[in-house]
Amino acid sequence: MNAIAPLPVEGRSFISVANVSKLYETRGGGIVALEDVNFDVGEHEFISIVGPSGCGKSTLLMILSGLLGSSGGTVKIKEKRVAGPYTDLGFVFQQDVLLDWRTVLDNVLIQAQIRRLPTREMEARAKELLALVRLSGFENMYPHELSGGMRQRVSICRALLHNPDLLLMDEPFGALDAFTRDQLNIDLLLFWEETRKTIVFVTHSIPEAVFLSDRVIVMTPRPGRIEDVVTIDLPRPRRLAVRETPRFAEHTRSITRIFENVGVLREA
């Protein structure tokens, strides 16, 4: 595998987010979930959004995909303004959102059915994808027969079936144990190195964000806004061992410090 250099940020912008804000009306008045959010995502870039619960990172992802409307500002994907659900993407949710009544294979194939893609081709592709995440032989099982990690892998296959350029992932591994999480992180990296899809990855784990990303968007709560954008210059391809390097520690430390500075983390 050839070494992959981090992409220049000023490369062609795939997603551009300008002055996006989100206000929730509640009985106690308005709550500002997002305030003046600006950033760009380059094509083929792996970008993470990291922050504590309630900082609006999931909301931001929903707005990116057009599943949720913003209260102000614009989101453009491939130079086109997003208004209403943007469907040329794969979305992996925090919960696997598998359909209990469909087998593993049919859960992946729903993507093809809804999009009316050719069944035979897609079935072959679904089986390939399942094999890629080591789920061969589980095609005819129902979701309730699988573990949490297996379920989430099925949902990732579903998000990839139609081969979208863009993958949005909302804390996909947040509910998994550390081993499963590490494994899926490696799988995801291998997959990204091979396909170079543009990935926006939301997480509350700083090490996970550093390990995976080209850039990390650091978000802080109340109101949800971008505190900093950190470029991760760790060499690629990355493997688990990179997490023991001093450079990795520097990155996690610098991001941790940002949270300390705004008072999200306190050590005394």
Added chain:
Amino acid sequence: MTTTSATPAEKPLGDIGTAVKFRWPWSRSKYQLSFPYSIAALIGLIVFWQIGVVAFAVPDYLLPSPSGIARDISLNWKVLLRHAGITALEVVTGFSFSLMIGIPLAALFTYSRGFERAIFPLLVGSNTIPKVALAPLFLAWFGFGLQPKILIVALVTIFPIVINSVVGLKSLSPQMLYLAHSMGATPAQIFWHFRFPNALPSIFAGLKVATSLSVIGAVVAEFVGADGGLGYVMMIANADLNIARQFSAILVLSIIGISFFTIIAKVEKLLLPWHVSVRNYGS
């Protein structure tokens, strides 16, 4: 972990651990039915009943013996079968009407807020009307034939079907909707691929409640005025003080009710092999 999946090794709570494993001689499936104590208790009860009636010489017009009931059935099974057919026809037709009207109605409630606000409270309120009390009215309007009975059956069964279907259709999680939208699903696709299958377990729960109500509805409607059906048989037998015949009719009615319920449960198992209520945990 927030997963809702059960570990395969987990035993269902309702498992009767000490029940004798029983295999019907004619059953070739690998599924074993557990032979619970309740069947033994039922047999015990019948034996106790027989002995009691014989020992205390209870007259037939008060309480016939089980063997007396069996004799009545064996002598009159043709008549009973014919009337059972009439009752079963009323039950199935009324139930089918309610199914065909109830589920689309539930879908309307789910999609139209205005319709729901206008009609749903009326429906819930109307459930407090004892529907069988309308039977004499229907008799006056539609005569002694099948229509008033079918109408009563439909009326008593539509409520559980609609309510459970509405609950089911509305229980689609927001994440599931987001998923559907991210795929660009049309409203029709959302209904048929997400909302409806997601509602099926709840719909079947409603259908199962409706099965037992449907038999009650048909019999009570026949009590009020009929020229056929098991309710009619019971009214005639009652006038003749033929208690054994009444018991025969009750038995046949129970068989209709149980069969109907079993059919619905089988269809559920066939359609929803994934659902927690029908999962087979193996033996």
